[in-house]
Amino acid sequence: MARREVVLETRNLSMHFGGVRAVDNVDFELREKELRCLIGPNGAGKSTFFKCLTGQLTPTSGDVVIRDIPMTGREPHAIAGLGVGIKTQVPNLFDGLSAYENLWLSARRWHGDKRASQLVKETIERLELGEICSATVGSLAHGQRQMVELGMVVAAEPWLVLLDEPAAGMTDEETYKTAELVREINKTSALIVVEHDMNFIRAISDIVTLFHQGSIFMEDTMDVISADPRAREIYLGHKS
Amino acid sequence: MRLYGTFSGTLVVAGLAIIFTLLAPSIFEFFTIITLTQVIGLSILALSLALVWGFGGILCFGQSAFFGIGAYAYSVAAVNIGGSTGAIFIAILAAAIFAAILGYFVFYGKVSDVYLAVITLTVSLILYSLMRRTSGPEYKIGKALLGGFNGTGSPPLNVPGNGSAMLFPMQTFYVSMAVLITAYVFTGWLVTTKFGRVCVSIRENDVRTELLGYDTRLYKLGLFSISAGIAGLGGVFFCVGVTRVTPDVFSLGQSALAIIWVIVGGRMTLIGPILATFVLYFLTSSLGSQQVFNANLVLGIILVIFVLLVPNGVVPTIAGWFERRRTKRYIRQKERRMKLRKHRATG
Ligand SMILES: Nc1ncnc2c1ncn2[C@@H]1O[C@H](COP(=O)(O)OP(=O)(O)O)[C@@H](O)[C@H]1O
Ligand SMILES: [Mg+2]
Numbered sequence A: 001m002a003r004r005e006v007v008l009e010t011r012n013l014s015m016h017f018g019g020v021r022a023v024d025n026v027d028f029e030l031r032e033k034e035l036r037c038l039i040g041p042n043g044a045g046k047s048t049f050f051k052c053l054t055g056q057l058t059p060t061s062g063d064v065v066i067r068d069i070p071m072t073g074r075e076p077h078a079i080a081g082l083g084v085g086i087k088t089q090v091p092n093l094f095d096g097l098s099a100y101e102n103l104w105l106s107a108r109r110w111h112g113d114k115r116a117s118q119l120v121k122e123t124i125e126r127l128e129l130g131e132i133c134s135a136t137v138g139s140l141a142h143g144q145r146q147m148v149e150l151g152m153v154v155a156a157e158p159w160l161v162l163l164d165e166p167a168a169g170m171t172d173e174e175t176y177k178t179a180e181l182v183r184e185i186n187k188t189s190a191l192i193v194v195e196h197d198m199n200f201i202r203a204i205s206d207i208v209t210l211f212h213q214g215s216i217f218m219e220d221t222m223d224v225i226s227a228d229p230r231a232r233e234i235y236l237g238h239k240s
Numbered sequence B: 001m002r003l004y005g006t007f008s009g010t011l012v013v014a015g016l017a018i019i020f021t022l023l024a025p026s027i028f029e030f031f032t033i034i035t036l037t038q039v040i041g042l043s044i045l046a047l048s049l050a051l052v053w054g055f056g057g058i059l060c061f062g063q064s065a066f067f068g069i070g071a072y073a074y075s076v077a078a079v080n081i082g083g084s085t086g087a088i089f090i091a092i093l094a095a096a097i098f099a100a101i102l103g104y105f106v107f108y109g110k111v112s113d114v115y116l117a118v119i120t121l122t123v124s125l126i127l128y129s130l131m132r133r134t135s136g137p138e139y140k141i142g143k144a145l146l147g148g149f150n151g152t153g154s155p156p157l158n159v160p161g162n163g164s165a166m167l168f169p170m171q172t173f174y175v176s177m178a179v180l181i182t183a184y185v186f187t188g189w190l191v192t193t194k195f196g197r198v199c200v201s202i203r204e205n206d207v208r209t210e211l212l213g214y215d216t217r218l219y220k221l222g223l224f225s226i227s228a229g230i231a232g233l234g235g236v237f238f239c240v241g242v243t244r245v246t247p248d249v250f251s252l253g254q255s256a257l258a259i260i261w262v263i264v265g266g267r268m269t270l271i272g273p274i275l276a277t278f279v280l281y282f283l284t285s286s287l288g289s290q291q292v293f294n295a296n297l298v299l300g301i302i303l304v305i306f307v308l309l310v311p312n313g314v315v316p317t318i319a320g321w322f323e324r325r326r327t328k329r330y331i332r333q334k335e336r337r338m339k340l341r342k343h344r345a346t347g
Helices: A046-054 A076-080 A099-108 A113-126 A142-155 A172-186 A198-204 A222-227 A229-239 B007-027 B030-055 B064-081 B085-108 B113-132 B169-190 B194-204 B206-211 B216-242 B252-265 B271-288 B295-309 B314-346
Strands: A006-017 A020-031 A035-039 A061-066 A084-087 A160-164 A190-194 A207-212 A215-221
Touching: A006 A046, A006 A190, A020 A046, A020 A190, A020 A215, A035 A046, A035 A172, A035 A198, A046 A076, A046 A160, A046 A190, A076 A084, A076 B206, A084 A142, A099 A113, A099 A142, A099 B194, A113 A142, A142 A160, A142 A172, A172 A190, A172 A198, A207 A222, A207 A229, A215 A222, A215 A229, A222 A229, B007 B030, B007 B169, B030 B064, B030 B169, B030 B194, B030 B216, B030 B252, B030 B271, B064 B085, B064 B113, B064 B216, B064 B252, B085 B113, B085 B216, B113 B252, B169 B216, B169 B271, B194 B206, B194 B216, B206 B216, B252 B271, B252 B295, B252 B314, B271 B295, B271 B314
Parallel strands: A035 A190, A035 A207, A084 A160, A160 A190
Antiparallel strands: A006 A020, A006 A061, A207 A215
16 A cells, blocks of 8 residues: 655754753654544653644744645744644633634634535534533533534644644543544544543554653554553653 | 624614714704814724724724824825815825834734833824924925924815815714714624634634634734724814814823723723713813813723723623623523423422
8 A cells, every 4th residue: 555645744853942852853754644642741742842833832943844845933824724723732712702603713714604604513513512602612611612622623624633632621421522523533634633541542543652751752553552661651650 | 791793783873873963963052063073083093992902902002193193194185185085095094004014013023912002102102202393394295384283284174076165064074973983884894704703813812813824913913004094084083173183192191092982981892982982072171161170180080980890891881781681581581481380280
């Protein structure tokens, strides 16, 4: 089978905060329709790496290339403007607006009024947001807010999706739903998902990238990683 | 709370304003009608600040800079052209273009929001001291003398295409009201468009808006320029009403007044700041004509009261009352129905 095309690539990517090497010389590749999980203990540099991809941080050195276009240090809107859907680790919503309006703003970036409304309607059905769609997002429970954020990603129909801890703070049921959704998104898009929850990762992922102290420690299936004693110590050791 | 009202609501208010316009001559004395034109100009300034600050979240403390630029541009252009119609458009453009250039450096230079307030105010104060220094005969643009702290004369409005056919005060009042209503309907429409909603979303969370793929700087720049153009339009009618423009349009007091009108009227609405301008203008001018209270002191007290007790402003607070009453009534009805059902079930 011919290998799929690389859609996102970093070369020697580094991000230093003073003396802290939050991301250190990372070479990373993501292929078309691939679903990749990033794992690692707290402070491993996952979110910093993620923010270099989304343009929220300008890397100290190295390159970010998306679909052969050099995007290093470009603004987030330029990166999202390529058709990249983004969900950050900290909840990032329009708290004063309704869930419907949140979704609409996402869909409307890409489509005319009519198509955007239709996409919002579809997203509301797909994510079962019907009950909360007219509520002000600021008044929703944490898990529901996470769901709305996922909805915003879905409603834009991106070809590449970047999610930083989508299941954090969710109930088991919501986590399950999110895993389902991630797999479904993966039918049409490539994804990078930063996650902690082991069951979640097992449920969705094929290849996992393990971050440790700003570098990629290992890249393999979850089974191999959890069988590796050093990887277990890095990841599971810190976790318990 | 609704963050942007409906456009039909805007049209209803516009309808009421038209009725007010038609009734005004039979309610007010002739002298008041003449004064109204300059108040209308000020209320357009308040409207422009409500747009950029209330809806866009950009606190432009020196909004009166654009107001003053509009007033000066109109006066100079009208004197040189010998007619008012083209001069009005020149005034709008001058204010909008000035804002676009200033905004480019501010927004693309990633200056934080607090500094934007300071920068715009500073620009206004720089213009104030510059214009005060233009008293010599060498400071003239074409036929118009800038006149230093005495300012320069602002020609009255005339029939479009006929520079010598001046409008009567009553006609000028009608034209000003028509312009105010048009500006109000335009902004009311603008905030319901995609552009307007994206601006609201930037106010709510600019990082998120950016991550959705919207170029937030461009939207901010657009909103900033549009609102400056509206402020410039306000400057036109203000100076036409006063019949001259002095550097005072750039003063700290003028900038502060605009902020007060918007806070008192309610910065999440467009009509609130307009109404507050009218009410506070006539309140302070009636206080000014007696000697008991200092008008500025009263204005200051009103501001403090509003910031502490009615932080959302008058119009949103009243709208909130109605909203709550409606909800209460709805709940009462529902309870009554439930009781009835229970009654039937048990009885
Ligand atoms: N803005 C910042 N300034 C300074 N240090 C930072 C900043 N952001 C992250 N760091 C540091 O970089 C390291 C990686 O953090 P982060 O990327 O958030 O880790 P993770 O997401 O894997 O938990 C941590 O040591 C953190 O303290
Ligand atoms: Mg993180």
